[in-house]
Amino acid sequence: MKPLLKPADIAAATDCLCRIEPGELAPLPAQYEDFNAKVPAPLKPEKIKNIEASLDDTVAIGIPTPASPEEEDALVLRFLSGLKKLFERENNWTFLQPLLLSMEHCARCQTCSDACPAYVMSGRQEIYRPIFRSEVLRRIYRKYLKASGKIMSKFTGDIDLNWTTIARLAELSYRCTLCRRCASVCPIGIDNGLINHEIRKLFSQEMGIAPKEIHDKGTVQHLRVGSSTGMTPPGAKDSVEFIQEEMEEITGYKVDIPWDVEGADILLLHNAGEMLAWPENVGAFAIIFQAAGISWTMSSEAAGYDAVNYGLWYDDVQFSRVAVKHADIARRLKVKKIVIGECGHAHKALTVIADRLLTGDLNVPRESAMVTLENIVMSGKLKFDPRKNDFPVTLHDPCNVVRAMGIVEPQRRILRKIAPQFREMTPHGVENYCCGGGSGFAIMSGYNFTEWRNLVSSRKKFLQILTAFENEPQDTPKYVCAPCSNCKGTIRDLINYYDAEERSRLYYGGLVELIVNALEGMQKPMIRFGEKPSWD
Amino acid sequence: MEDADWWKSAYKTSTVNELKYMTPEILLLRGLWKENKRLWLLSFPFHLGLYLILANVVLLLIAAVFTLWSPKVYAEGDILMLMMNALIVASGWFGIIAGLIGSLGLLYMRLADRNMKLYATPADYFNIVFILMFFLCAFLTAVFVDPFFAAAKSYLLGLLTVGTFSSTYQPGQNVFGALTILLASLLAAYIPLTHMSHMFMKYFLYHQVKWDDRPSRSGNDIEAAVLRNLNYRPTWQAKHIEADGQKSWKDIASSSPKEIK
Numbered sequence: 001m002k003p004l005l006k007p008a009d010i011a012a013a014t015d016c017l018c019r020i021e022p023g024e025l026a027p028l029p030a031q032y033e034d035f036n037a038k039v040p041a042p043l044k045p046e047k048i049k050n051i052e053a054s055l056d057d058t059v060a061i062g063i064p065t066p067a068s069p070e071e072e073d074a075l076v077l078r079f080l081s082g083l084k085k086l087f088e089r090e091n092n093w094t095f096l097q098p099l100l101l102s103m104e105h106c107a108r109c110q111t112c113s114d115a116c117p118a119y120v121m122s123g124r125q126e127i128y129r130p131i132f133r134s135e136v137l138r139r140i141y142r143k144y145l146k147a148s149g150k151i152m153s154k155f156t157g158d159i160d161l162n163w164t165t166i167a168r169l170a171e172l173s174y175r176c177t178l179c180r181r182c183a184s185v186c187p188i189g190i191d192n193g194l195i196n197h198e199i200r201k202l203f204s205q206e207m208g209i210a211p212k213e214i215h216d217k218g219t220v221q222h223l224r225v226g227s228s229t230g231m232t233p234p235g236a237k238d239s240v241e242f243i244q245e246e247m248e249e250i251t252g253y254k255v256d257i258p259w260d261v262e263g264a265d266i267l268l269l270h271n272a273g274e275m276l277a278w279p280e281n282v283g284a285f286a287i288i289f290q291a292a293g294i295s296w297t298m299s300s301e302a303a304g305y306d307a308v309n310y311g312l313w314y315d316d317v318q319f320s321r322v323a324v325k326h327a328d329i330a331r332r333l334k335v336k337k338i339v340i341g342e343c344g345h346a347h348k349a350l351t352v353i354a355d356r357l358l359t360g361d362l363n364v365p366r367e368s369a370m371v372t373l374e375n376i377v378m379s380g381k382l383k384f385d386p387r388k389n390d391f392p393v394t395l396h397d398p399c400n401v402v403r404a405m406g407i408v409e410p411q412r413r414i415l416r417k418i419a420p421q422f423r424e425m426t427p428h429g430v431e432n433y434c435c436g437g438g439s440g441f442a443i444m445s446g447y448n449f450t451e452w453r454n455l456v457s458s459r460k461k462f463l464q465i466l467t468a469f470e471n472e473p474q475d476t477p478k479y480v481c482a483p484c485s486n487c488k489g490t491i492r493d494l495i496n497y498y499d500a501e502e503r504s505r506l507y508y509g510g511l512v513e514l515i516v517n518a519l520e521g522m523q524k525p526m527i528r529f530g531e532k533p534s535w536d
Numbered sequence: 537m538e539d540a541d542w543w544k545s546a547y548k549t550s551t552v553n554e555l556k557y558m559t560p561e562i563l564l565l566r567g568l569w570k571e572n573k574r575l576w577l578l579s580f581p582f583h584l585g586l587y588l589i590l591a592n593v594v595l596l597l598i599a600a601v602f603t604l605w606s607p608k609v610y611a612e613g614d615i616l617m618l619m620m621n622a623l624i625v626a627s628g629w630f631g632i633i634a635g636l637i638g639s640l641g642l643l644y645m646r647l648a649d650r651n652m653k654l655y656a657t658p659a660d661y662f663n664i665v666f667i668l669m670f671f672l673c674a675f676l677t678a679v680f681v682d683p684f685f686a687a688a689k690s691y692l693l694g695l696l697t698v699g700t701f702s703s704t705y706q707p708g709q710n711v712f713g714a715l716t717i718l719l720a721s722l723l724a725a726y727i728p729l730t731h732m733s734h735m736f737m738k739y740f741l742y743h744q745v746k747w748d749d750r751p752s753r754s755g756n757d758i759e760a761a762v763l764r765n766l767n768y769r770p771t772w773q774a775k776h777i778e779a780d781g782q783k784s785w786k787d788i789a790s791s792s793p794k795e796i797k
Binding site: 004005006007078081082085089090091093094097098101102104105106107108109110111113114115126131135154155156157183184185186187188189190191194204205206207208215220223224317318320321323324337351352355356357358359360363365367368371372374375405406407408409410 | 537538539540541542543561565567568570571572575579650651652654655656657658659660662731732733734737738740741742744745746749751752753754758759762763765766768769770771772773774775776777785788789790791792
């Protein structure tokens with residue numbers, strides 16, 4: 001029997017606070033039972049000898065171990081200074097009110113626990129419980145920042161603050177996908193996802209601690225060269241030229257992707273990862289817009305061809321810098337609106353969160369591609385033959401598009417029109433489960449994090465997908481429609497990890513690929529199960 | 537945002553829909569019923585008890601006002617007084633019993649349920665025992681001294697008239713009655729200082745955390761607030777922020793730091 005962990009145990013001097021034992025993870029169906037005993041494999045000692053790795057057997061950040069007790073003490077003080085700033089208007093006007101409300105009013109009723117896919121699928125490991133990290137932060141805040149905190153902490157919940165506490169809390173903030181399913185079920189309205197987000201901010205904005213994939217290679221690279229993929233403006237143009245050629249080759253439809261058209265109705269912002277990993281998505285958008293006679297453009301300016309904004313997950317300053325660049329490019333192009341392609345976090349970043357940042361002429365109208373596409377598909381401008389999509393299709397709801405923004409029906413109305421074998425996952429819509437790759441997890445692959453994602457945070461989504469198709473013959477190809485780049489990448493990794501193309505004939509892709517596949521006039525199908533695309 | 541060009545439409549809210557949602561949420565704890573039925577079985581009587589006791593106090597106050605305002609209209613045997621008396625007795629008894637069951641149950645759950653126990657602090661136990669003691673004292677008072685709440689009515693009348701009202705009914709002094717009054721007064725002062733104020737803060741938690749989707753528009757109050765906030769000068773210390781105490785959020789958000797130049 002494992003010892004029961006309490007929030008105060010985060011400060012305990014142990015090599016590993018929580019180890020998932022074989023067989024503890026929630027079981028998978030018979031076809032995948034050989035994965036039931038798998039657990040995230042610990043890293044070799046030489047790989048972790050200079051980094052903090054005492055939370056679980058997984059490392060997301062790789063925080064360097066302090067060289068001396070003095071350095072540890074300095075870092076503890078730095079943490080407290082950052083914590084104080086989280087509760088100051090001049091430093092955190094962006095999220096201060098919801099943070100305070102969530103910090104002060106949690107009844108610790110545990111209703112959120114069963115809503116969290118990472119916690120439940122992990123075999124209910126205590127440290128992944130939504131309120132575990134919130135309670136750690138709450139106790140530190142009350143004990144070290146409030147008047148008489150040290151005395152009152154005996155009454156309101158005690159905790160020791162040392163470097164171990166801090167290093168583990170930093171890692172732990174990257175075991176939650178920020179899907180905010182916990183917040184949606186809380187009877188009071190406490191947002192543990194937000195508290196986790198604020199913990200990440202504290203570490204990034206005060207201590208410069210963040211996973212390199214989302215900071216160094218993410219927002220920093222995005223602002224420096226133009227894209228978190230490292231793609232420069234000329235690189236983006238080359239990629240698009242390639243996509244145009246490929247689209248003609250694949251579908252027989254000649255497409256011309258417009259760049260920097262001043263005064264266009266729409267500035268289409270793609271996640272630049274699509275250009276590299278799923279160019280057919282970019283091509284499919286172009287085919288639909290061109291066929292429908294839409295006035296649109298893409299931007300070749302640095303940052304203007306990459307909709308991502310990783311700052312959303314960990315750093316308000318980096319978030320603001322990227323969002324302002326996006327809005328400024330649209331403003332100078334004088335477009336009527338920005339349409340955000342199939343990228344969930346870009347939806348939330350530029351639409352919902354940037355709404356509290358962009359003012360005046362930077363507040364260019366922003367619209368989800370789900371809505372734009374529905375308008376086109378339902379307009380009658382394009383003719384469809386749904387029989388071309390006569391295979392089982394299920395829809396993954398990206399949390400940022402659906403739960404955060406309430407965009408639930410447009411994509412469904414499209415699928416009902418073009419995919420005769422569309423079936424829902426359970427649950428779906430605003431009650432959906434995260435793909436497991438949210439909040440940066442999809443792109444975080446350093447150390448052994450990918451395995452933790454595949455085994456723990458994505459496990460619920462994998463089960464949901466299998467359940468959605470459980471009545472289909474094994475050898476029938478099945479399409480998981482995931483209109484979000486990060487979700488798509490996560491589902492791609494799931495299919496590969498669990499060998500699900502071979503075992504269940506699972507395939508994945510976006511929404512626009514299905515639309516073009518059903519479009520009349522295409523000489524060849526866009527979706528070809530089992531065929532490797534030329535760019536792979 | 538499910539509509540094309542959604543920003544061209546007026547932002548609409550519906551008080552009726554809000555009431556339709558919030559009334560069962562507040563009175564029946566609908567969210568908890570949906571997500572955590574086991575806890576609802578105890579939490580609902582607990583909250584119902586508190587609501588009914590609040591209602592009981594309001595009814596006692598109304599009765600006191602009626603008594604002072606027009607003794608002729610509000611007289612013995614009058615239908616209004618009969619109704620008020622019935623409501624006072626019903627809300628009092630049901631409130632006390634529901635609250636007693638709820639607070640006892642919640643205390644047991646915090647002690648016995650592994651998940652709740654792990655996170656329970658001495659403050660949590662103190663709070664629930666505090667409320668339990670109030671309901672227990674109220675119960676003992678009602679059973680042994682004041683089953684028809686006559687003493688409670690007299691107390692409220694005395695409170696409103698600073699003890700100058702002369703009633704024909706003079707309740708006997710009772711330690712449970714005194715404790716009930718003392719605990720109720722302390723509770724009313726204590727609850728706003730604890731997480732138990734979620735009963736009232738729920739309004740903000742729903743409107744500011746769950747539901748706030750009112751867009752910022754040119755010239756509206758949200759844009760004005762954002763413009764004010766952008767003038768704050770952050771002091772975050774990480775190098776990439778490049779905050780020096782002089783630069784505003786606006787300066788920082790619209791410039792690229794040296795690290796990336």
